[in-house]
Amino acid sequence: MGNQFEHLRLPRIINIELPRRSSSGFSGTKRTDISEHGKQLLGQISSLIEPVKQKTSPFRLDPKLIFKIKVAEKHSFSDNLVTQTGLNVLAREPNKAIVVFSSDNELTEFKKRLENYSQIKDGPKYEYLGAIDELVPLEPEDRIGRLLDIKRVQPGELAALDLELWHTGDRKEMRKYLDDIADVLESLTSNTAPMRMSDSYIGDYICIARIKVTEEILNLLLLEEIVKEIDRPPQPAFETTADYNLPISNFPEVVPPPEDNCGILVIDSGVPRGHPLIAPVLGEAEVFPDAKRQFIKGGADDVHGHGTSVAGIAVYGNVDNCIQQRSFDPTAWLFSARVTDENNKYDEDLLLETQLDEAIRAFVEQYSNCKVINISLGNDEQIYRNGLKQFRLAAKIDEIAYQYQRTSGNNV
Numbered sequence: 001m002g003n004q005f006e007h008l009r010l011p012r013i014i015n016i017e018l019p020r021r022s023s024s025g026f027s028g029t030k031r032t033d034i035s036e037h038g039k040q041l042l043g044q045i046s047s048l049i050e051p052v053k054q055k056t057s058p059f060r061l062d063p064k065l066i067f068k069i070k071v072a073e074k075h076s077f078s079d080n081l082v083t084q085t086g087l088n089v090l091a092r093e094p095n096k097a098i099v100v101f102s103s104d105n106e107l108t109e110f111k112k113r114l115e116n117y118s119q120i121k122d123g124p125k126y127e128y129l130g131a132i133d134e135l136v137p138l139e140p141e142d143r144i145g146r147l148l149d150i151k152r153v154q155p156g157e158l159a160a161l162d163l164e165l166w167h168t169g170d171r172k173e174m175r176k177y178l179d180d181i182a183d184v185l186e187s188l189t190s191n192t193a194p195m196r197m198s199d200s201y202i203g204d205y206i207c208i209a210r211i212k213v214t215e216e217i218l219n220l221l222l223l224e225e226i227v228k229e230i231d232r233p234p235q236p237a238f239e240t241t242a243d244y245n246l247p248i249s250n251f252p253e254v255v256p257p258p259e260d261n262c263g264i265l266v267i268d269s270g271v272p273r274g275h276p277l278i279a280p281v282l283g284e285a286e287v288f289p290d291a292k293r294q295f296i297k298g299g300a301d302d303v304h305g306h307g308t309s310v311a312g313i314a315v316y317g318n319v320d321n322c323i324q325q326r327s328f329d330p331t332a333w334l335f336s337a338r339v340t341d342e343n344n345k346y347d348e349d350l351l352l353e354t355q356l357d358e359a360i361r362a363f364v365e366q367y368s369n370c371k372v373i374n375i376s377l378g379n380d381e382q383i384y385r386n387g388l389k390q391f392r393l394a395a396k397i398d399e400i401a402y403q404y405q406r407t408s409g410n411n412v
Contacts (some may be wrong), residue, residue: 031130038118044135045107045114051137052105057224060180064225065105066166068136071096075131085110085129090166090228099138101166140222145231153215158193160348163221164228164392165207174207177226185211198349201357203399206392210351234352234393236269236344236377254280254328263333263370264314265363267356268307268377270300270338275308277328281315283367285336288359296347300338310376311336335363335370339377352377353396360400373400 031037052063069087071077077098079089086109087100102110116123117130145162153159165177182197189195193214200209210233213221221227254277263283271278273285285300302308312319315330322328337359339346346352356375363370375397 030127034127034130035118037130038114038120041129041132041135042111042114042118045111048135048137049105049107052225058220059184059224061177061224061226063105064166064168065102065107066090066138066225067100068093068138069098069100070133070136071098071131072133077128077131081128085113088168099166101168138225140219143222143227143229145229147232147234148230151232153213153218155215158195158212158214159218160198160210160212160233161218162229162231162233162351162392163197163209163211164230165226166228167202167205167207171202174202178202178207178209181209181211181221185213185217188217199351199354201351201353203353203396205399206353206395208351208353208392210349229392233346233348234377235346236340252326252328254330256280257330257332260369261332262372263335263363263367264372264374265335265337265360265370266307266311266314266374266376267337267339267359268302268310268374269305269340269344270302270307271311271334271336272301272308277316278308278311278334281330281332281334283333283335283370284363285338286359286362287338288355288362296338296341300336302338306344306376307336307338310374314372314374332372333369335367337363352393356396356400360404364404 048065048067052065055063057063069077069082073096082089082098082100086104086107087102089098090101091099093099112121113124113126114129115121117126148161153161163181165174167174178197178200182200185195185197195213195217196211198210198212201207218230221230267288270287271282271285273279273282287296287300311334315332315334316322316328337355339352339355339359341347346355360373377393
């Protein structure tokens with residue numbers, strides 16, 4: 001297996017030689033119907049190209065040729081071979097389909113190789129193209145996220161949604177796409193439907209925005225080729241405070257760790273700054289909802305207990321043992337970033353990715369000993385199962401981990 005995640009690097013202390021893909025990048029049984037198969041694929045290319053040429057976007061977006069290559073059973077098709085056909089890999093889906101993008105709306109190189117493969121023209125045989133079963137466009141249903149699929153937008157609803165675009169690798173281009181969509185939403189807004197784009201984030205691998213739209217406008221966005229996915233925003237799944245109540249009447253004295261000891265940033269529902277086990281080890285606590293600090297009321301203090309519990313484990317380890325032994329000996333400093341309100345909800349206008357990015361940057365840049373980041377924010381409607389694609393929050397954490405590994409050696 002090759003290095004599937006180019007943006008993740010193994011720690012230097014680990015010396016592992018990963019097995020490599022075979023150099024050919026193609027495996028499987030050779031087709032016996034090569035000529036007919038090649039002509040079918042050429043016909044499918046024509047069906048992909050023509051609609052893109054004719055389409056005009058209500059959001060003023062340039063048409064993009066993005067489609068899926070369905071790989072045949074018992075065949076493989078490497079990224080390298082995809083690139084040789086003039087295409088760029090955007091994603092690999094669990095069902096062996098490869099989502100690809102081409103800046104050439106004529107697919108010139110791909111058609112040339114298929115003509116050789118199907119023996120319409122003489123030249124290299126390009127037998128690896130036999131791994132392709134069919135070429136199909138992405139449909140609106142392909143762009144609907146799991147949470148939106150569970151709870152569809154209803155007529156008359158103004159829904160806060162997360163819009164993700166396929167990242168072409170060009171940040172300026174992605175910024176223009178988001179700006180164009182934002183301008184159109186603003187032009188369509190009314191007193192009854194105040195549509196807008198309230199937040200956006202463009203990283204190395206992710207391009208997302210928080211939008212508020214009606215069902216009608218959502219359906220138009222689902223037709224856009226550059227749209228990767230539209231989903232309802234994530235919601236945290238927290239246990240209640242009662243699950244964490246500990247029968248402690250008298251706390252022993254807690255001696256703070258040395259000033260240069262490692263600091264742990266807990267991004268959660270906050271911590272009670274006056275807690276006898278938290279106060280001695282708390283370096284800083286802050287709120288990261290919206291710029292005007294209007295969403296989270298009550299400051300950085302935890303009102304539900306989840307952040308407090310996570311912080312206790314982060315600093316003291318096995319808290320039950322500490323209680324039994326009546327001894328709390330912290331070895332790390334605690335930093336807390338509160339990102340949820342008193343109802344354990346995220347800001348409807350702000351991307352969670354933006355909150356994470358701002359919180360981590362603020363603490364890491366201000367406190368040199370802040371070396372470990374803990375994010376224990378779950379979503380019981382988005383539980384990873386084998387075969388599913390990576391969740392967007394996981395991709396964002398990967399991006400953060402890579403960024404700070406390169407710059408400061410921090411751990412996420």
